Amino acid sequence: MDGDEVNIQMEGLLKVFRKDDREIVALKDFNLQVDDGELVCLLGPSGCGKTTVLRIVAGLEPKSGGRVSVSGEEVSGAGPNRGVVFQEFALFPWRTVRKNIEFGLEVKGIPPCEKEAVSSRYIDLVNLEGFENVHPQQLSGGMKQRVGIARALANDPAVLLMDEPFGALDAQTRNLMQKELLRIWSATEKTILFVTHSVDEAVFLADRIVVMTARPGKVKEIIPIPIPRPRDRTSPEFISVRGEVLSVLETEFEKTMAQELSGD
Amino acid sequence: MKSLAQFIRGTVQRNWRRVLLGALSLVVFFGAWQTYSWYLNANDIGYKAYFPYPGEVAEAFLDSFVTPDFSGLLMTDHIMASLKRIFLGFTLAFAIALPAGLLIGSYLTAEAVGMPIVEIFRPIPPLAWIPIVLIVLGHLSGPVVIVFLGIFFPVLFNVILGVKRVDPLLLDAAKTLGAKRNHIFFKVILPFTTPYLMTGIKVGLGIGWMCIVAAEMVGQYGGGVGYYIWARTAESNYDYVFAGIAMIAILGILTTGVASQVERRLYRWMGMK
Amino acid sequence: MEKMTSIIAVVVAAAIVLAGTALYVLYDLGDDDGDGNTVYYVVEPPSSMKGTLAAGQIDGYIAWEPFVSDSVVGGVGTVLKWSGEIVPNHPCCVVAVHDPFISDDEGQELAARFLKAHMNATDWINAAMENKASPEYNLLKEIAVDFTMRNESVVEEALDHMTFHYATDDDFTVALENFTEMYLDLGVIGEEKIADGGYENVTDFVDQYVNGSYLEIAQFVEPVDTILNPDSPIRLGFLSGDLHQLAQAVAKSSEVLGNGKSIFENYGLNVDDAIGAPFANGGAVMDAFAGGYVDIGYLGSPPAILKHLNAEVDTTILAQVNIEGSAIVVKTGSGIDNLNGLVGKVVATPGESSIQFLLLKIVLQQEGLSLKIRT
Numbered sequence: 077m078d079g080d081e082v083n084i085q086m087e088g089l090l091k092v093f094r095k096d097d098r099e100i101v102a103l104k105d106f107n108l109q110v111d112d113g114e115l116v117c118l119l120g121p122s123g124c125g126k127t128t129v130l131r132i133v134a135g136l137e138p139k140s141g142g143r144v145s146v147s148g149e150e151v152s153g154a155g156p157n158r159g160v161v162f163q164e165f166a167l168f169p170w171r172t173v174r175k176n177i178e179f180g181l182e183v184k185g186i187p188p189c190e191k192e193a194v195s196s197r198y199i200d201l202v203n204l205e206g207f208e209n210v211h212p213q214q215l216s217g218g219m220k221q222r223v224g225i226a227r228a229l230a231n232d233p234a235v236l237l238m239d240e241p242f243g244a245l246d247a248q249t250r251n252l253m254q255k256e257l258l259r260i261w262s263a264t265e266k267t268i269l270f271v272t273h274s275v276d277e278a279v280f281l282a283d284r285i286v287v288m289t290a291r292p293g294k295v296k297e298i299i300p301i302p303i304p305r306p307r308d309r310t311s312p313e314f315i316s317v318r319g320e321v322l323s324v325l326e327t328e329f330e331k332t333m334a335q336e337l338s339g340d
Numbered sequence: 341m342k343s344l345a346q347f348i349r350g351t352v353q354r355n356w357r358r359v360l361l362g363a364l365s366l367v368v369f370f371g372a373w374q375t376y377s378w379y380l381n382a383n384d385i386g387y388k389a390y391f392p393y394p395g396e397v398a399e400a401f402l403d404s405f406v407t408p409d410f411s412g413l414l415m416t417d418h419i420m421a422s423l424k425r426i427f428l429g430f431t432l433a434f435a436i437a438l439p440a441g442l443l444i445g446s447y448l449t450a451e452a453v454g455m456p457i458v459e460i461f462r463p464i465p466p467l468a469w470i471p472i473v474l475i476v477l478g479h480l481s482g483p484v485v486i487v488f489l490g491i492f493f494p495v496l497f498n499v500i501l502g503v504k505r506v507d508p509l510l511l512d513a514a515k516t517l518g519a520k521r522n523h524i525f526f527k528v529i530l531p532f533t534t535p536y537l538m539t540g541i542k543v544g545l546g547i548g549w550m551c552i553v554a555a556e557m558v559g560q561y562g563g564g565v566g567y568y569i570w571a572r573t574a575e576s577n578y579d580y581v582f583a584g585i586a587m588i589a590i591l592g593i594l595t596t597g598v599a600s601q602v603e604r605r606l607y608r609w610m611g612m613k
Numbered sequence: 614m615e616k617m618t619s620i621i622a623v624v625v626a627a628a629i630v631l632a633g634t635a636l637y638v639l640y641d642l643g644d645d646d647g648d649g650n651t652v653y654y655v656v657e658p659p660s661s662m663k664g665t666l667a668a669g670q671i672d673g674y675i676a677w678e679p680f681v682s683d684s685v686v687g688g689v690g691t692v693l694k695w696s697g698e699i700v701p702n703h704p705c706c707v708v709a710v711h712d713p714f715i716s717d718d719e720g721q722e723l724a725a726r727f728l729k730a731h732m733n734a735t736d737w738i739n740a741a742m743e744n745k746a747s748p749e750y751n752l753l754k755e756i757a758v759d760f761t762m763r764n765e766s767v768v769e770e771a772l773d774h775m776t777f778h779y780a781t782d783d784d785f786t787v788a789l790e791n792f793t794e795m796y797l798d799l800g801v802i803g804e805e806k807i808a809d810g811g812y813e814n815v816t817d818f819v820d821q822y823v824n825g826s827y828l829e830i831a832q833f834v835e836p837v838d839t840i841l842n843p844d845s846p847i848r849l850g851f852l853s854g855d856l857h858q859l860a861q862a863v864a865k866s867s868e869v870l871g872n873g874k875s876i877f878e879n880y881g882l883n884v885d886d887a888i889g890a891p892f893a894n895g896g897a898v899m900d901a902f903a904g905g906y907v908d909i910g911y912l913g914s915p916p917a918i919l920k921h922l923n924a925e926v927d928t929t930i931l932a933q934v935n936i937e938g939s940a941i942v943v944k945t946g947s948g949i950d951n952l953n954g955l956v957g958k959v960v961a962t963p964g965e966s967s968i969q970f971l972l973l974k975i976v977l978q979q980e981g982l983s984l985k986i987r988t
Contacts, residue, residue, distance in 0.1 A: 134516055
């Protein structure tokens with residue numbers, strides 16, 4: 077893949093929510109480009125609109141202004157070329173692991189044998205062999221998210237949009253899943269837009285970290301992470317980059333606090 | 341047979357406290373009944389014949405299966421007549437309430453059109469329709485429609501509730517996987533609503549049995565257990581009246597039992613325990 | 614949206630067709646066994662018979678007044694056979710007393726006075742009906758309209774086909790014996806119940822159950838100025854709007870005697886409607902006897918027999934109320950003009966324990982026809 081091709085393009089993105097009689101500007105003049113095969117983390121204080129950005133790209137939320145395109149195509153509504161992984165997994169409880177993964181293929185009308193071949197491939201990819209016929213309820217959080225990732229990938233989307241996918245997991249599982257994601261990413265070479273509020277996670281995963289401002293959200297700073305992979309959380313390099321990102325973020329956290337205290 | 345015996349023994353061993361208490365509760369119930377009947381007879385109370393001993397009722401219950409009643413029917417005929425009514429009423433209610441509930445729950449237009457009518461009819465007890473239903477629909481389908489009304493509303497409202505409670509996250513997930521409207525309907529909303537539907541069916545069947553007894557008392561073709569109770573009351577054969585009442589209890593337990601089994605299997609199949 | 618709506622429409626249509634098919638498969642809608650002599654019956658309350666007849670749900674019915682004249686006057690039904698043509702002078706409603714009520718002298722005295730009032734009211738009704746131009750007849754109609762909540766023409770028609778009669782004569786006891794025998798044959802009354810009740814046989818039962826002596830004593834009862842039971846009224850049971858039981862309505866009316874007193878009061882009686890009165894049927898009156906809520910009641914003779922023998926309700930029949938007064942009604946314009954016309958048709962009856970059911974069974978038997986429940 078030619079690393080320089082632009083995949084996700086956002087220009088002058090605006091999002092205004094109406095709440096009762098008030099208008100809340102969630103995003104204002106948000107600009108970002110994500111290159112093909114790149115893993116970009118969106119980082120910011122809570123309520124800064126990072127999830128909103130992701131949902132607009134996914135087509136789950138209409139934008140109020142600006143332009144969004146994925147692989148050169150203007151975004152209008154949800155579509156299978158953008159796979160989404162949700163924090164709460166959003167698996168269909170009545171479907172087995174395999175059936176969950178095959179959902180997108182079913183909808184496309186892929187014939188059964190091909191469907192099974194594809195789902196088997198992704199079950200292997202996320203290391204869920206032996207759990208094909210198990211229902212989500214019987215799986216641990218980490219395994220559920222493996223299903224979530226496989227399900228999104230099975231559609232072979234142009235980009236993978238991940239909304240704090242490991243936010244609901246315990247610390248250990250979280251670290252494991254981050255490594256797993258990197259493995260899967262290198263195997264599939266997908267473009268990933270990854271929303272997180274964890275600096276540590278962002279530094280461990282990202283090619284570039286996009287730090288957002290407090291509301292109204294826009295890009296405050298884009299920090300490239302030059303550390304080669306596999307990254308070691310205890311290396312001085314990692315710790316210094318993390319410190320850098322934290323300091324950029326800190327002023328925004330303070331702003332958010334002030335916003336919350338003023339009751340906005 | 342050996343495995344059955346083992347199963348029973350195992351169950352008793354595991355749940356002996358439950359089994360013991362359950363048995364005790366039944367012993368106390370039948371003991372109290374026996375004592376009350378004995379008390380009425382011993383003191384020659386005017387209505388003593390209205391409360392036969394449990395033993396007399398058991399005898400009448402068994403006899404009702406071998407000796408035809410006044411109308412020449414056996415208890416099995418009455419059971420079949422009632423079961424037919426329940427089955428037909430249920431099929432109709434299910435066939436109409438499920439799609440109607442899905443539509444009303446899914447579309448604001450359908451809700452705006454459907455709800456006023458539903459809200460008018462919902463608070464009316466199904467039994468209130470009996471005199472009219474008999475005249476308009478007759479003795480064949482009249483009682484069936486009463487049963488239908490009893491089952492219809494619980495199913496409808498549970499389906500509507502289910503549709504309204506569909507997890508929006510699942511809808512989002514489906515959309516991002518490329519699902520179109522009809523996919524979302526059949527692959528997300530419908531399965532999500534199934535447990536609610538089952539609850540509606542269980543509640544509805546219970547109400548259905550209550551309705552059928554009353555409906556059969558007013559007019560029907562081919563008897564029915566409700567009719568049996570009514571006719572034996574008119575004859576004052578109270579041991580047979582109680583036998584009919586016991587039969588209703590048994591049939592009610594059986595039908596809701598079947599519904600619970602279906603529900604359990606469905607849930608297991610759907611991975612919802 | 615369109616696609617889904619049409620899918621749902623198809624599902625609904627398919628389901629309804631399925632249910633409809635099931636209805637026709639599960640229920641054999643064939644009209645007749647094919648033996649050519651079976652008449653079918655269903656059971657429904659007389660109050661709905663006019664409606665179901667008009668709607669074509671039934672082909673005919675047998676009921677008591679005013680449910681006969683209701684259909685006749687409304688043009689819905691035509692009388693095929695009056696009950697008097699089936700069993701002349703057949704008994705219908707009776708006056709029964711709760712045995713504990715007449716266990717002492719005071720109760721016996723009150724019962725005799727009650728019967729005097731009943732005789733008096735019955736005689737007055739019969740006299741009023743003799744002369745339709747009399748003010749008494751108009752008053753009778755007024756009382757009947759109030760009691761039955763029917764209009765005047767229905768009441769007039771009904772009165773023309775009724776006979777009010779109190780004597781417990783031989784016709785009465787013989788008919789009661791016949792009815793009891795029929796119930797024994799049909800197994801409604803177990804053979805052992807006669808002996809259980811302390812009776813030698815059916816004749817002995819009817820002899821003991823009907824006590825005509827009160828009517829004889831009543832002949833000598835004279836009006837009194839004071840009320841004998843001011844604090845403990847006789848609790849009266851009777852049926853809702855049953856025109857047969859008009860005598861008790863007349864005896865309660867303060868307009869009949871012209872002196873401001875009712876017939877009951879004229880004989881020194883304080884009579885109150887029992888709790889639960891008017892009752893839906895005779896069985897309910899007997900149940901109220903058993904529960905101790907009714908002292909004297911007007912009710913049909915079959916429930917009086919059935920509940921006395923089967924449910925051991927301690928009662929005694931003291932007098933008749935009316936004879937005949939029921940009829941088989943068929944739909945006007947149906948072309949059914951004899952009993953054979955009912956073959957394969959559905960006739961509604963008030964219940965298998967009613968006198969009307971027995972009459973229907975008897976008349977069909979006479980014609981060589983059988984009566985079966987509609988299945």
